[in-house]
Amino acid sequence: MTTDTTTAATTPATTASRTKALRGLTALGGVATVASTFLSWTYTDEFPGDLTVYGYPGGLQVLTLVAGALVLLYALAALDIRGLRWLAPTGTTKALRLLALGAFATTWFTVIAIAVELGGIVNLEPGGFVAAVTSAIPLIAFLLPDDTHKATRPRELPSWAEILIIVAAFGTGLYVVTYGIDTEYAELFTGYMITAGFAVTALFKAGLMARLSGLTTKYRSIAVAAAFVAAAAFPFTQTTDQFTLIAVNILIFATVALGLNIVVGLAGLLDLGYVAFLGVGAYTAALVSGTTASAFDVHFPFWAAVLTGAAVSLIFGVVIGAPTLRLRGDYLAIVTLGFGEIFRITVGNLDGVSGPQVTNGPNGVPNIPDLVFFGYDFGESHTILGIELGGYANYYLLMLLAMILVVLVFSRAGSSRIGRAWVAIREDETAATAMGINGFRVKLIAFALGATLAGLAGTVQAHVQSTVVPEMYVFAGPVPPNSAFLLAAVILGGMGTISGPLIGATLLYMIPAKLQFLQDYQLLGFGLALILLMRFRPEGLIANRRAQLEFHETGQLDTPEGTLPESGVGTVKAGA
Known part of the structure; x- marks a missing residue:
């Protein structure tokens, strides 16, 4: 009996010594x-x-x-x-x-x-x-x-x-x-x-x-x-434009993903043809840029080209959304997928043979000139603070400003009355309608806003790439952004949050860009990643508090230990 007591008394000290060792x-x-x-x-x-x-x-x-x-x-x-x-x-x-x-x-x-x-x-x-x-x-x-x-x-x-x-x-x-x-x-x-x-x-x-x-x-x-x-300091750390171009494309991809997050993450509308709105903005900016390949003899200034691309994308969003947003779930997804394919086929046929001469068909619109804003040519190198910045650095800073605008719109809209209506529609449209929310109008606003933000990013993308072709705007392909990549970025990062899609888009662009040998296995890899994500972290890499409480039974009302919540709006649905 004495031995047992001694052993029990020394066990905590022994355990502490072992742990320290x-x-x-x-x-x-x-x-x-x-x-x-x-x-x-x-x-x-x-x-x-x-x-x-x-x-x-x-x-x-x-x-x-x-x-x-x-x-x-x-x-x-x-x-x-x-x-x-x-x-x-x-x-x-x-x-x-x-x-x-x-x-x-x-x-x-x-x-x-x-x-x-x-x-x-x-x-x-x-x-x-x-x-x-x-x-x-x-x-x-x-x-x-x-x-x-x-x-x-x-x-x-x-x-x-x-x-x-x-x-x-x-x-x-x-x-x-x-x-x-x-x-x-x-x-x-x-x-x-x-x-x-x-x-x-x-x-x-x-x-x-x-x-x-x-x-x-x-x-x-x-x-x-x-x-x-x-973020603005990044181009000042680069000596060439080799990696700055990657950063510019990441910003474009992330900005479009954040726009899609309004449609998918907040309003709960599964859009499989969202990249088409990016294409609408890019083609519009290309056609009014003054290039000799354009069917229109016009040359809009920078601000007018941006506004035109965003406005045309808005119009397309309303025209496409008005007859289709009365559908729900998989039916809506199929219709939006069809719109994406129709856009790609249409711009491929507007070549003067199969249809009117507007987009040069499969050849696209090449030789898009660099943006010039108040005499500042984005395609030329400029010295700032004693450091020479190349052309892509200029576009990087421009795209950074565009992303800040999109983040501001997302955060303000998500916290507004219309944002709360989006979340209500996503959670239960029938209940939201019974409470007096006009579901069709609310969803159309989300669809139109998402299309406008995508068109805004498309206007910059057209000038960065200096050419636009139909193959750039497909549902799934080897090079992002495309609809599958954009949707994966939103789900991977965390729907309904701000930083989630930004991180998801960064990962999904950098990995294929750096690991070229995985080009043929990208969709397989993303499919496996999404399966693992839904199993171990269904709320995404970055999730808001409500999503964590929904998917993790913690038995309490605070945040699960060791996680980083984001105070975004809404929750994540596993089948969204």
Whole structure:
């Protein structure tokens, strides 16, 4: 009996000592992983990134170094190092496990890639084997007990410190995104996605992202200004237009996805032909741009071309929506899919042979001149603050302003009376109609507004691409944006939110652009991704509070622990 009492009395102390020892070993594993990146991993520089140098990490070694440093940082936070507990408001164990897995996955991906591309493990230096072993040490974190708890109110910081944290967070985000866009080869981008995916998920699980979200809510105006400055600073980090073009197309794709989010995410209208409105705006801007290939001898100034493209898209939205929005569900989806195909076929037949000479048929409208606004030629390089910006940088900044306009329209509309009517219609149209909401009128407004925003983005796209052809506006194809990609971006990111479709569009554009060998398997990959998403996170990557409570039975009315809610409007329906 005495022995049992002694054992029971010493068990908590023993458990605490064991937990502390495991955390210490995890920290040592992080140090060892970081140290291994300063060794040579391969004999030859034929593998991209030149991993042959001692004392200077390069290529994928940098990603392993970052992952190992994050493991060390959160292991020290788990050991109650003063000041570091702020990084893990809801606990460190889940974050440590994810970070350890990320470091292991990145390192082993690199080692396997070296062996496969160079013809066997004989091409590995001893440093490569050391890295493979040391990256497995932090996996000890999986033996740690779960210390997840409800986030407590942090110690009040001075206002200047909290503002500095916001600025640092957006600066770090700019660097991370820029690094991903600037990756020069597929192996590095794959490693970047592995590291970034595990790291971001770990920060969510640790509750750090929710804490940062609280700070941005507290200092909303400062956070908005910091976000704009960070986004606007991107072209100033580039020396050529090679990667700036990717960023411009991401902004176009994301802007159109956000417009579709009004139709799908707020109003609940499944539109499978939305890319046609992008095409309407692009063709309209191309035909009034003054190009010699246009059937109309007109040359509108920049502001007039933008307004014309948006207005024509609005008209098409009303004309198409008026007779079709009395349908619901799958029937509406089929009709909108038909409209998208009709648009593509029609512009392909307006070639002077099958129909009137308007769009040059399959040849499209080429040689679209660059935009000129108050004497500022967007196609020429300009020096700003001592830094030379190329033509695509000019279009990037223009498209950034267009995105800000779309975000403002989305947020204002979603929070307005008409926005609440959209949500009511999406949740239960019959009940909403019984409460006095004119369902047809409300849905037509959503359809028309979404079409207008798509047309606005299309006017810029036409000048960026300098040509428009029917093959650019299909339901599904190898190059985004198309209707399937746009819908996937909205669902993947999180319907009814602002940042969700932006993140979804960024991922869905960057992955095909960087991993060219996946061109033939894109739809398969997106299908699998959506299946996994609906199984494990049906509310999307970024979801609002109501969506999380709907899809996750937490037994309480607050946000599930370790997640980042967005105060968007509406909820997500699994079958939407």
